[in-house]
Amino acid sequence: MLLTALLVNGCKKDSTLTNLSKTETKSDRETITLEMKDGTTMHVEKINGEYIIGGDVVLTREQFNYFKSKSKQGGLVTQAVYINDLLKLWPNKTVYYKISNSINNQAILDAINYIHNTVGIIFVTRTNQNNYIDFVGNPSQGAGSSALGMIGNRQEIKLANSISYGTVVHEICHSLGMYHEQARSDRGTYINVNYGNINDDWKPQYDIVNTGVPHGSFDFYSIMLYPSFSSDAAKNGSTTPQMTRLDGTTWDSQRQYLTTGDINALNYIYNPPYYVKAIMQIIPELSYGDATYSHAEASVHFYIYDNTNRTVPKILTTPLNVNVIEQTGTYPDSFGSPPTITNTYYYVTIPAGVSSYTPAYLTNRVVSEQSFSYDGMAYAGSFYKTFASFPGFGYQQ
Ligand SMILES: [Zn+2]
Numbered sequence: 122m123l124l125t126a127l128l129v130n131g132c133k134k135d136s137t138l139t140n141l142s143k144t145e146t147k148s149d150r151e152t153i154t155l156e157m158k159d160g161t162t163m164h165v166e167k168i169n170g171e172y173i174i175g176g177d178v179v180l181t182r183e184q185f186n187y188f189k190s191k192s193k194q195g196g197l198v199t200q201a202v203y204i205n206d207l208l209k210l211w212p213n214k215t216v217y218y219k220i221s222n223s224i225n226n227q228a229i230l231d232a233i234n235y236i237h238n239t240v241g242i243i244f245v246t247r248t249n250q251n252n253y254i255d256f257v258g259n260p261s262q263g264a265g266s267s268a269l270g271m272i273g274n275r276q277e278i279k280l281a282n283s284i285s286y287g288t289v290v291h292e293i294c295h296s297l298g299m300y301h302e303q304a305r306s307d308r309g310t311y312i313n314v315n316y317g318n319i320n321d322d323w324k325p326q327y328d329i330v331n332t333g334v335p336h337g338s339f340d341f342y343s344i345m346l347y348p349s350f351s352s353d354a355a356k357n358g359s360t361t362p363q364m365t366r367l368d369g370t371t372w373d374s375q376r377q378y379l380t381t382g383d384i385n386a387l388n389y390i391y392n393p394p395y396y397v398k399a400i401m402q403i404i405p406e407l408s409y410g411d412a413t414y415s416h417a418e419a420s421v422h423f424y425i426y427d428n429t430n431r432t433v434p435k436i437l438t439t440p441l442n443v444n445v446i447e448q449t450g451t452y453p454d455s456f457g458s459p460p461t462i463t464n465t466y467y468y469v470t471i472p473a474g475v476s477s478y479t480p481a482y483l484t485n486r487v488v489s490e491q492s493f494s495y496d497g498m499a500y501a502g503s504f505y506k507t508f509a510s511f512p513g514f515g516y517q518q
Contacts, residue, residue, distance in 0.1 A: 164325030217253035232289035287376030302346035311339035323354035340382035348374035
């Protein structure tokens with residue numbers, strides 16, 4: 122499985138997905154190539170106004186901007202978008218849904234029941250909830266499409282007529298935060314991707330997505346993995362596989378069940394072994410002299426719990442990496458202008474054997490330093506810092 126901090130790769134390709142290139146219309150399709158800072162290339166298809174990766178995953182504009190921000194072209198996105206939009210999971214592992222196109226009604230209900238029985242995700246018919254999946258018809262291409270994670274408000278899973286139950290499971294997995302298995306950043310130790318055997322339209326579906334976090338070993342049976350050979354991805358009618366194991370052998374796609382690896386990945390994010398809370402404690406602001414200067418300090422504390430309500434402390438049995446985003450706002454050299462925001466990202470490793478932790482680096486940090494002019498406005502040289510963090514699962518600030 123591949124998790125992207127919260128993004129899991131557990132999907133795999135449906136046989137129905139092999140219709141992708143047959144149904145696409147060249148004229149309203151554009152491929153956006155992002156040269157990533159880590160040297161890889163990522164392709165985003167813009168089809169009928171939708172940003173699509175991996176053939177069937179529809180990105181929000183914010184998610185697209187996030188990927189763009191990771192590219193050499195850069196972007197304006199902030200880490201807040203990353204947290205709020207790219208990595209959002211369904212709270213209390215409860216998904217609200219509506220079936221607007223009932224032609225696949227039975228397949229949808231079967232898939233929902235299966236995922237509930239297997240992983241414990243709770244599916245509830247939507248009444249007036251803000252965030253919900255709407256099952257509709259007519260994907261832009263292929264058999265189905267879905268958003269990645271819970272993106273907020275109404276989000277669609279588009280399904281072609283009379284698709285298989287396994288495809289619905291695959292698409293719901295995308296909505297839960299999982300992405301394609303072949304996009305894992307560590308796939309090179311398991312498979313070869315032979316781009317020479319892939320037609321140009323299909324190449325984006327074989328991109329590595331480095332923002333994903335692989336969970337467990339590469340899973341050749343994952344419901345999120347494409348098959349070795351797809352006739353529609355083939356270049357010039359070639360019968361040579363697009364992907365092989367390192368020893369040259371091939372595999373078929375599996376679209377009947379969630380594997381142990383798929384289930385482990387979903388459990389990793391929806392039924393985590395522990396829950397984390399981060400608290401930033403601000404130490405009262407200190408003023409000096411004539412009160413034209415002040416500064417504030419803060420410490421960030423992490424607490425580990427055994428339950429989702431975060432009332433029962435738990436001792437970590439293995440170290441836990443927590444992503445920390447340090448946001449610094451620096452005021453420009455003009456009165457009243459908004460600060461320039463920069464984000465710094467790093468990991469804090471909470472060691473095994475503790476149930477709370479305050480990293481030395483985040484103890485009594487100066488987080489605000491301001492000098493004031495006669496009218497009380499902060500001026501050049503002033504700054505403030507805020508911290509946010511997420512361990513990738515079970516996290517709550
Ligand atoms: Zn997919």
